[in-house]
Amino acid sequence: MSHVDVLKLHELKATPQRLCVLDVLEKYGHATLEDIEKYTKVKFSTLSLSTIYRNINEMLKKGILSEVKLANKKDHYEITKANHAHLVCIQCGKIEDFTINTQELLQKAETLTCNKIYNITLSFNTICKECLSAK
Amino acid sequence: MSHVDVLKLHELKATPQRLCVLDVLEKYGHATLEDIEKYTKVKFSTLSLSTIYRNINEMLKKGILSEVKLANKKDHYEITKANHAHLVCIQCGKIEDFTINTQELLQKAETLTCNKIYNITLSFNTICKECLSAK
């Protein structure tokens, strides 16, 4: 689905400002507020910071975007997608999506806790191949 | 090990302010900055907010404390302990520690990514028993 359609589906107008934020997130996968400000300014030099804040909050509320919160890192944002894990480089900070089946883990947790588990948040700290070969 | 010893081990003086913060974290398990401010003030009414900030940052840097970052929640802090998962109630927000063996998962991720994984961050969203029975 196009970004225009996603916005309309959530009753938000498809303004160039919003589309620009979504394009940046699409392109970079995960970005902090500063990243978004920096990258959007390239294509859209008049985009104001308050508009970025407002739109991110709105799109979070609608579920179009999700927060990615990692220890010792600024919050990142991503376009909401199916449940997935993150592979985080502890050296350069790069974040990659990583599809892994967590069904087994979820069931294990349900058994151990006797609770229904609705959702898992999972990330792996690693050193990426670029950082490894760069030393 | 006592909190005094932990601080000395990391070359930090065992001031009443630091001990008070550690006591609160020990007692509550996980706490936000506001929680810490509120709970420490009960026993230590003159403890200043800047001291809390400074000490939390210092103890984070030394590894005595860890950040707990969860979607849609203020950051929490905990005393660093062996790798463990969090069980988070999506209704009341309570956070519980939860020991689960992640070795298998770690190995699966290493195989899939061909990377060495150093650490896993894992949390489960659930509805706790109190919230379930309270409805």
Add this chain to the structure above:
DNA sequence: GTATTTGCAAATGATTTGCAGTGCT
């Protein structure tokens, strides 16, 4: 045409810092 959205500037909130005084070891 109208309701939403935007940019700007100002307000608010969160965190850090400088410094003089205090207190741990």
Add this chain to the structure above:
DNA sequence: AGCACTGCAAATCATTTGCAAATAC
């Protein structure tokens, strides 16, 4: 005694808000 630590006030940084003008549909 000496240096690390604290509290306070001010500075800085981050986020939100009010409002008039602009724009999506």
